[in-house]
Amino acid sequence: MTSSPQDDIAIRTRGLSKRFGAVRAVENLDLDITRSQIFGFLGPNGSGKSTTIRMLCGLLTPTSGDIDVLGHDIPRDAEALKQKVGYMTQKFSLFDDMTVAENLRFMADIYTLPRRLRSGRIDEAVERYRLERLLGQFAGTLSGGQKQRLALGASMLHQPELLFLDEPTSAVDPENRRAFWEILFDLVAEGTTILVSTHYMDEAERCHAIAILDLGVLVASGTPAQLASDIHARVVQVEAESPRPVAKLLDRQPFVHSTAQIGSSLRVLVDHDLDDPVAATRRAAGDAGFTLRGCEAVRANLEDVFVSATQERKAKRDAGE
Amino acid sequence: MKSLQRIFAVVMKEVRQLRRDRLTFGMIIGIPTMQLLLFGFAINFDVRNLPAGVVDLSGSAASRGYVMQMANAQVIDIQHQAADARELEQLMRQGKISVGIFIPHDFERRLQQPERAAVQLLVDGSDTVVQAAATRLAAAARTSPYNDAPPPSEIRTYYNPERRSAVNTVPGLIGVILTMTMTMFTAVAIVRERERGNLELLITTPVRSSELMLAKILPYVLIGLVQVVLILLLGKWVFQVPFRGTLGNVFLVSLMFIVANLALGLVVSTIAQTQFQAMQMTFFILLPSILLSGFVFPFAGMPLVAQWIAEVLPMTHFMRLIRGVILRGASLQELSGELAILGVFIAVSMTLAVARFHKRLD
Numbered sequence: 241m242t243s244s245p246q247d248d249i250a251i252r253t254r255g256l257s258k259r260f261g262a263v264r265a266v267e268n269l270d271l272d273i274t275r276s277q278i279f280g281f282l283g284p285n286g287s288g289k290s291t292t293i294r295m296l297c298g299l300l301t302p303t304s305g306d307i308d309v310l311g312h313d314i315p316r317d318a319e320a321l322k323q324k325v326g327y328m329t330q331k332f333s334l335f336d337d338m339t340v341a342e343n344l345r346f347m348a349d350i351y352t353l354p355r356r357l358r359s360g361r362i363d364e365a366v367e368r369y370r371l372e373r374l375l376g377q378f379a380g381t382l383s384g385g386q387k388q389r390l391a392l393g394a395s396m397l398h399q400p401e402l403l404f405l406d407e408p409t410s411a412v413d414p415e416n417r418r419a420f421w422e423i424l425f426d427l428v429a430e431g432t433t434i435l436v437s438t439h440y441m442d443e444a445e446r447c448h449a450i451a452i453l454d455l456g457v458l459v460a461s462g463t464p465a466q467l468a469s470d471i472h473a474r475v476v477q478v479e480a481e482s483p484r485p486v487a488k489l490l491d492r493q494p495f496v497h498s499t500a501q502i503g504s505s506l507r508v509l510v511d512h513d514l515d516d517p518v519a520a521t522r523r524a525a526g527d528a529g530f531t532l533r534g535c536e537a538v539r540a541n542l543e544d545v546f547v548s549a550t551q552e553r554k555a556k557r558d559a560g561e
Numbered sequence: 562m563k564s565l566q567r568i569f570a571v572v573m574k575e576v577r578q579l580r581r582d583r584l585t586f587g588m589i590i591g592i593p594t595m596q597l598l599l600f601g602f603a604i605n606f607d608v609r610n611l612p613a614g615v616v617d618l619s620g621s622a623a624s625r626g627y628v629m630q631m632a633n634a635q636v637i638d639i640q641h642q643a644a645d646a647r648e649l650e651q652l653m654r655q656g657k658i659s660v661g662i663f664i665p666h667d668f669e670r671r672l673q674q675p676e677r678a679a680v681q682l683l684v685d686g687s688d689t690v691v692q693a694a695a696t697r698l699a700a701a702a703r704t705s706p707y708n709d710a711p712p713p714s715e716i717r718t719y720y721n722p723e724r725r726s727a728v729n730t731v732p733g734l735i736g737v738i739l740t741m742t743m744t745m746f747t748a749v750a751i752v753r754e755r756e757r758g759n760l761e762l763l764i765t766t767p768v769r770s771s772e773l774m775l776a777k778i779l780p781y782v783l784i785g786l787v788q789v790v791l792i793l794l795l796g797k798w799v800f801q802v803p804f805r806g807t808l809g810n811v812f813l814v815s816l817m818f819i820v821a822n823l824a825l826g827l828v829v830s831t832i833a834q835t836q837f838q839a840m841q842m843t844f845f846i847l848l849p850s851i852l853l854s855g856f857v858f859p860f861a862g863m864p865l866v867a868q869w870i871a872e873v874l875p876m877t878h879f880m881r882l883i884r885g886v887i888l889r890g891a892s893l894q895e896l897s898g899e900l901a902i903l904g905v906f907i908a909v910s911m912t913l914a915v916a917r918f919h920k921r922l923d
Contacts, residue, residue: 297765299922319920322767333762335574337581342574349570350766352563 249308250275250402250433251296256305258291258456265291266456269305273435273449278428280447281437282546288456289437290330293404296435297327310401323351326395330406332387336380340371340390343379344397351398361397368423369393384411388420396427403427405436409443421446441543450542452549459549464542471540473497473548474517478506478525479534486530493524497551500543505534509548567768571776575750579780585746593738593788597795600730611691613660614641614652619668627680628662636694649683659685660695731796732883733856735789735815736876740850741843743785743819747826748839750777751918756836764920771915778823785819786812805890813893814882817903821875824910831917850876878902 251273258266266288273279281289294300296309298318307314312321334343344365348358366372369389374382379390388408395403405424409417421443424434428448436447444450444464451461460467480486487499487506495517497509510517518535525532540548579585613631617624632639637660643649649661661683665671671679684695754760763773789812796802825846833839851857853871860871860880871877878899885891885899893900 294922299761299764299920301921301923315921319767319769322765325765327762327765329758329761329765331758331761333758333760335578335759336757337578338574342577346570346574347766349573350567350763350768352566352767 248275249273250310251279251435252308253296254306256292256295256307257303258288258295258300259303264456266295266302269456269458271451271458271461273433275433276428276431277448278424278434278436278446280444280450281435281453282439282441282444282450282542283437283453284439286455287453289453290406291456292453293327293406293435293437297321297325297404323398324400325402325404326398326400327404328388328391328395328406328408330410332379332391334379334387334391334394337378339376339378340382341375343390344371344394347394348397353398361399365393365397385413385416385420388412388416392420392423396432401431401433403432403434405434407437407439409438409440417443441541441546445542452546454550454553457553459553460545467545468540468542471545471548472512472552473509473540473544474512474514475538475540475544476508476510476517476521477534477536477538478508478521478532479504480506480525480530480532482530486525486532489528489530490521490524495520496524498547500547507538507544509544509551564769564772568772568776568779571768571773572779575777575780579784588742588745589784589788590791592742593791594795596738597731597734597792597799600734610638611636611659611694612641612657613637613639613662614643614649614658615639615662615664616643616645616649617664618645618666619664621669623672624664624668627664627668631662653683653685659691731792731800731802732887733854733880734796735792735883736818736854736879737851737856738788738792739785739815739819739879740822740876741847742788743781743822744826744829744843744846745840746781746784747778747823748829748833748843749836750827751830752833752836752839755834761922764922770918770920774827774911774914774918777827778820781823782816782819785823786815789815789819802887804887806886810886810893811883814879814886814896814900817900817907818875818879818882821879821903821906821910824907824914825875827914828910828917831914846874850874853877855880875903875906878906 249272251271253269253271256266256269256271257264269288269292281292283289291300295302296307296314298315298321301315309321310324312318314321335346338346341362344362345358348362353361366375369392371386371390371393374386374390379387382390388411392405392408409420412420424436428434436443438444447464449461449463450467452459452467462470478486478490483501483504483506487501490496490499490506490508495511495514497511499509500507508521510521514520518537522532522535525535615628617628628639631637639662641652641658643652643661646663649658649663652658653661663681663683665679665681668679671677682695684692686692751760754763793804793811797804826843829839829842829846833842849870853863853867854860854874854876855871856876860868860877863871882896882899882903885896
């Protein structure tokens with residue numbers, strides 16, 4: 241067992257890569273994840289989020305690179321780590337043909353909770369994750385939100401220092417998602433470090449720090465606020481009578497990175513070094529004979545950061561880098 | 562201690578899931594009962610009107626009387642008159658007759674010489690039921706009060722030199738049934754959890770590979786023993802199979818065989834990617850087990866290569882053990898060699914299964 245170089249770092253990776261045959265799932269990933277935080281992996285499907293989480297748990301062997309999780313060299317020391325981490329899989333992985341109570345008892349025993357603690361911990365989990373009325377129900381018959389609460393409760397029974405959540409809210413309605421995040425912040429307040437992957441922007445905004453992954457590469461990382469202020473683009477919000485043709489026109493302009501329609505308005509990402517992005521946008525629209533009802537510079541949000549970061553990389557790729 | 566707690570957790574989980582899996586539960590009781598009764602029908606089949614052919618080179622009153630006497634028993638139905646032995650053999654090859662009666666030209670003289678067989682019965686041994694019926698027929702003809710001088714017959718069995726009966730079949734059936742059910746149960750055990758996504762959860766827990774493997778076979782050991790009891794009871798009630806050995810020995814021998822099959826199934830489970838593949842692989846074990854173990858064909862009569870293959874199947878050793886224990890009342894000391902082989906088999910399979918099972922997804 242090696243000790244962490246810095247004690248407030250829960251996870252550290254250097255040059256972490258994973259290939260599946262010719263596919264590069266994760267490439268050269270450097271991460272430093274601080275303790276007692278919620279760290280988010282943001283990225284579309286196939287961006288390498290799940291692969292990274294699985295490598296961090298020791299379930300997948302990296303092709304190259306180093307991993308240190310809670311002072312353990314992974315994958316060499318993976319077994320020693322298992323008692324210290326909880327892992328909530330993307331797909332519900334508890335037993336459908338067992339009741340909620342039976343699943344909880346199984347998890348308590350497989351993590352070898354002492355008998356005297358067992359029922360207390362289970363009772364706590366039942367209360368915290370609102371499972372009282374579901375105890376006798378088969379796990380397979382639970383709703384998405386209920387399954388997710390059970391899975392979280394089950395993976396926290398042994399009070400792990402570190403919790404991995406792989407797209408935990410993909411089958412959950414907004415109200416339950418809110419409640420779920422409240423619980424996560426409770427856990428962090430108690431000292432748990434949480435690593436969560438998501439493709440929802442609103443979830444990523446709630447994280448203390450995030451890493452944006454695109455096709456296995458880390459394209460940006462930091463706090464959500466930091467990322468929004470460091471963005472290599474500016475955002476112009478455009479109101480137009482007929483947004484579709486305007487969007488198509490703007491997309492063709494060399495200074496425009498991307499456009500996204502939100503209701504009747506357009507969110508336009510433009511070059512960072514443009515002197516007056518609003519004037520440039522108005523001019524481009526006016527030249528084509530469109531009149532704009534509104535055009536103003538706005539603060540970048542995480543989605544803009546995400547689009548800008550992935551686009552930049554695509555442009556570099558296309559340039560043959 | 563912690564290890565025991567984890568094994569117990571998995572065992573309890575398996576038992577709970579098994580109890581709720583009606584199909585599997587039905588298999589535990591259904592397969593032994595069904596197989597035993599199906600075999601029972603074949604064994605108790607009352608043979609009548611087997612097609613027969615006659616070559617009567619003697620043409621005497623005595624030979625005609627003998628043929629008539631055979632026909633009267635209604636076991637055979639004489640449909641063909643052949644000119645010579647070759648024609649008789651041809652009829653049998655074509656499947657037109659199951660029994661051939663060959664009466665030589667010196668039939669009457671042979672009757673006076675008890676040391677020489679007067680009549681030759683050709684029997685199609687490819688059907689064991691026919692074979693058994695013909696044997697009884699020959700014996701009946703000899704003791705019949707119809708004729709003062711019963712012609713002693715010589716029986717030559719074609720295609721299957723060894724005669725078998727329910728007595729041999731029922732102990733063997735324990736082997737077939739256990740191979741079928743036990744290997745199948747564990748062969749799907751790990752694959753099923755992989756397919757349902759439970760495996761990703763299990764391998765993130767501290768449970769060790771060896772603990773998981775052990776916990777996967779423990780519940781099924783009990784099920785295997787229940788099946789043995791069921792087969793023995795049915796065998797005793799329905800087929801009056803004699804039981805000469807001690808019950809303890811039967812269970813010990815069966816226990817070793819059950820564990821061997823479960824371990825073999827686990828190895829399959831670590832290789833197969835889907836439940837369907839696991840099923841296919843168990844058939845690769847089941848088929849040679851039935852055919853080569855001595856259950857269907859006598860072991861000594863098989864070519865050397867088949868014997869080598871048979872020696873690596875647990876069923877072959879179990880057949881020797883269980884027949885020895887149940888039919889001959891052999892002691893465990895006398896069978897210790899075979900038991901040791903099963904022990905080695907278990908050790909190798911379990912080691913292989915644990916070594917092959919990685920707590921990883923790649």
